[in-house]
Amino acid sequence: MSSPLPSAALLDLPDERHPLTPNVDSPPPSLLPPSKAVPTTFGSSISAWWKHNSEKEMAHAEERLLRRLPSFIPSDLTPDPTPTPSNPHPLVARVLSTSIDPHLEPSSASSSLAPSPASSSLKVHHHGLLKHKQASPRHLHGVGFYTAGAGGTKASGGKSVNVLLHGYGAALGFFFMNLQTFGEASSLGGRRAFALDWLGMGLSSRPSPKAFDPPSGVKNESVEDRVSRAENFFIDSLEEWRKAGGYDTMTLLGHSLGGYLSVAYALKYPERVDKLILISPAGVPLNPEPAPVSAAQQELKPRTEIASSSAADSTPSKEVQKEGPKPGSRPRLRQFAAWAWEQGWSPFGILRGLGPFAPRVVGLYSTRRFEGLTEEEVRDVHSYIYSTSMAKGSGEYCISSILAPGAVARLPMAARMDNVKVPTRFIYGDKDWMDPKGGMEACRRMKLNGNKDVKTIVVPKAGHHIYLDNPTRMNELLMEELKEVRA
Template sequence: MQLPLDFRTAVDQWWSPPSLEVAERQVLSFLPFYPEPDATRKAESLAVELSPGRIINEFEITRTTEESTDDLVILHGYGAGLAFFYRNFNRLSSVPGWRLHALDLLGYGRSSRPRFRIKAADKYDAVYKAEDWFIDSLEQWRIKKGLEKITLMAHSMGGYISVAYALRYPERIKRLILVSPAGVPRDPFVVHDDAAYERAMAPTVESTISELTTSQRETTQPRPDPLRTHPVAKAELKRPLPKWLVFLWERHVSPFVFVRYTGPLGPQLVSMWTSNRFAMLPKPECTALHDYVLGLFTARGSGEYAITRLLAPGAYARIALIDRVKNLKVPTLWIYGSNDWMDSSAGDRAASIMRANGVPSECVIVDRAGHHVYLDNPAMFDKVVTRQLAQVRGIAE
């Protein structure tokens, strides 16, 4: 098998990996307003300090011809970074009244990469603590920036985290735009005890609790927190996956260790993915993205270790979003590619559940696009998103 990256170049990149800062700047330099501003926009990379030694890397785009009254926050997916949206920044930042904030999640990209360590009583507790690891840093960033309410657009795992954030802080979200979000459908290899879940969530006698005796009050169980309650698994079926894969997954081994610790083979493995993923792009952009991805994959492992807490082997959520959206109270758009490997029918069902609860929600399919919808068909993707931005501002199309 002939690898896209020749061995000599692979050795050079292994011995001296591309600087992530330089690689990010190179990808973003394809924009017409960065590093130098154009007639209507300016952009800058920011290191937003959350606490001593902990920062969030942000790429902020501001319009210079009018005041920005709305803020669009953009989050990437697993193993990615904020520069993946470089093909969308130009069109989205052309919409009057909007300021863009593309972020590297904590533990990703050029944000701080602290050691990912959580202590959990069980796998469900681990899910909530892994979510909190990202939610807390995102909320800290919002407070540091002084943003009252935001529109939040996020891809894949970033979409999953955004739902968890919106469940916790619905008052901070104007609209959610979920781009091929991870973790929506239930895991087909888990048998759930729905009856027990419904009993746990049934209305309690809170209205009459004042009439109870002291001993009765002490033995009365309070209603579970709907944001921290989940269907219980009665049984788990055997997964059609190699045993070694399940073994490594459940022991939280990151897939990126194979890039970090295989010598010159690491850059070659990355080139196999980047040469295929970005094949439709001009050569200079493909090369810049390869260097960027290699920098992302070889940097210190951190937030990537959350994935095995949030998802079971096979990439199904341990606590599916489909069981949580009934508590989601913010207008939501679900976007999928026509060739997406994510289950768009699950997004459609989620939107239906939300509408039944009186919350505006719809599911849109972007033609000629896969999981990275925004990269595969940026023109159609941007059209769908700018329509949403107009609705947020109450502007007729």
């Protein structure tokens, strides 16, 4: 692997949105509007598209999901619950925003407005309806869990925490059926717990996707450098979050791309990770064939030129079109998809380019993929998926740097995890499109290098979204893996 990307490299990129701060004019939590019906006609799709306000709707959609948690307190003006003899350490969940960048955006008028180091500490607030700050540092959005009362995890302030991380293009609200158990299991293990939105996704800051482009003047970038740059975009921001909170070690729980990035973090900062729980992780199996030539080597169009929400910006230039897919043995559609992937196209960019058709497309996915949920849950999940998908493109443009066409890792984790020494769990669904053989191979290789505390678990009646397909078994696993830590 190449040398780590300097932290300063991220500071040159303009942040496309600001941290979220409470709006004093926001309605009380009791007036949170319900989610709208899933569009089933073109007319309702147009209406949903026309009225959509991505940032406000995303905050509302997240809160609807979080209100299902008995421990969730939507307002920072509401004090912690009072301990009782029957419940001396009540669990509390609150929305938080953590600054990970003390520098202001380049557009800020005065450097004298830069926050003091103290402003990088954890900040908790109710997000409700939101407004922008004029000058804001980068931040990671999340939900934090702690137990109140004397002897609770809030008072003890332990230096080891559990962190739950979502997958590609998703956000923390996808875990709404598991978050309560995640918090409870963590508290039984004597730890605070956090579910975070990755940088560039969910309600965290969304920097320019230029972070994933090759350095200026570099035409033949190595696969290692390309992958390293994309990984560092995420894992260095997680490291800044850890520093801001003053935590020493973390148990990382990551789904899909979040699992891949959790391993990448453990490889770069091994002393900061005490356990890995990888839920249907992406990018683990060894490649069946050599990785394709990198996009930089093909002198592809920079991703920033296509990182727009309009259909026009999702169309490559005439020069690139001339270098489009050539006839070959593969079907043309598959060949075009591989070519578009190498161009850096984002599936969410394509979705945004659909304009008024987008709500209907997301609705079809939501109702069919999560048909096991109640009607109200499907509405709320649909609202959340649509809001996160329509937000300004940022972290989503990492995908072609990390994975080759066909979703095979350019640098598979099974070949990189040999020297991981912490307890590691691979969890797959029995109908998962992620291959559990990748986890089994990684476990075999780690055992050969002395790490015996590794295993692969297959969850019945579950696909890739194990936590929604079989939340009961997923919650049992969370309790089994987290409640005995006591550190």
